Amino acid sequence: MKYKLLAIDMDDTLLSKGLTVSDRTQKAIKDAEKAGIKVVISTGRMFSSALPHLIDLGLTDEVITYNGALVKEIGSGRIIDHQPVDLEAAYKIFEIVKKEDLHINIYLNDILYVNKLGFGAEYYEKISGVKSVLIQDDISKFLDQPSTKLLIVEEDVKKADKIEARLENTFGDILNITRSKANFIEIMDKDVSKGTTLSRLANDLGISADEVVAVGDSFNDLEMIEYAGLGVAVANAREEVKNRADYITKSNDEEGVAELIEKVIL
Numbered sequence: 118m119k120y121k122l123l124a125i126d127m128d129d130t131l132l133s134k135g136l137t138v139s140d141r142t143q144k145a146i147k148d149a150e151k152a153g154i155k156v157v158i159s160t161g162r163m164f165s166s167a168l169p170h171l172i173d174l175g176l177t178d179e180v181i182t183y184n185g186a187l188v189k190e191i192g193s194g195r196i197i198d199h200q201p202v203d204l205e206a207a208y209k210i211f212e213i214v215k216k217e218d219l220h221i222n223i224y225l226n227d228i229l230y231v232n233k234l235g236f237g238a239e240y241y242e243k244i245s246g247v248k249s250v251l252i253q254d255d256i257s258k259f260l261d262q263p264s265t266k267l268l269i270v271e272e273d274v275k276k277a278d279k280i281e282a283r284l285e286n287t288f289g290d291i292l293n294i295t296r297s298k299a300n301f302i303e304i305m306d307k308d309v310s311k312g313t314t315l316s317r318l319a320n321d322l323g324i325s326a327d328e329v330v331a332v333g334d335s336f337n338d339l340e341m342i343e344y345a346g347l348g349v350a351v352a353n354a355r356e357e358v359k360n361r362a363d364y365i366t367k368s369n370d371e372e373g374v375a376e377l378i379e380k381v382i383l
Contacts, residue, residue, distance in 0.1 A: 122156075130334045149378050149382060159181040162245060163247060166245040186265050186309045187199050188314060201264055202263055204261075204263050211257050220235065220271070223259075223260060268301055274299045277302060292305065293308075298335065311333075312343065315344060315345075332366065333349075338354075349377055351367065351368050352368040353373075
């Protein structure tokens with residue numbers, strides 16, 4: 118099978134623990150492109166957060182950001198697809214956020230807004246490189262347009278588990294709720310995931326699922342790993358992700374993406 122599209126998750130897959138991409142991996146991605154394979158980064162990050170890495174990789178075409186809620190053309194910044202969270206659904210989430218005193222990220226026009234400072238804001242900034250804007254008003258009054266996605270950041274992982282379960286139980290029929298990191302609860306429109314967005318993009322490009330390779334590490338990667346003809350997990354992926362992948366490559370700190378391209382794709 119000659120693969121035509123490679124979708125790569127960014128954090129804990131493409132990026133090392135130090136949030137860098139090795140020279141070997143950069144070369145492998147360029148070699149894949151030279152071989153006619155379309156390389157698409159598929160990340161939960163904001164476009165502005167992913168952009169420095171995309172520039173370093175020399176990518177200029179489509180990028181999937183916000184777990185599939187926003188697709189942009191890298192070179193021009195043109196919006197190709199945007200599916201934000203419904204306002205009324207967001208207000209319902211805010212009721213729980215306020216009651217439980219949770220940290221939440223709101224994303225408007227690729228600008229990050231937060232309801233409080235502390236661990237959530239600091240941890241997210243450390244990973245994303247994006248500074249947040251503190252909301253001075255009540256968050257329900259502040260939000261008058263749909264947010265691209267919502268993200269709850271919780272320092273206590275056990276509490277995060279309980280909050281995720283509660284949100285899934287209450288809003289699972291209208292929202293897609295998943296985890297990208299232990300401290301991150303991702304909230305998107307029900308029809309939004311990396312998998313559904315990758316499927317639409319591949320279809321628009323005339324590429325079948327069998328011709329797609331997707332690699333990731335966490336729960337928010339599951340849909341695209343299961344959609345792809347070859348679904349790949351890095352060795353550091355969550356066990357459930359590895360169990361549902363077709364192939365396991367080396368870890369993010371062992372240049373697993375480069376290994377995948379060199380040994381399987383090219």
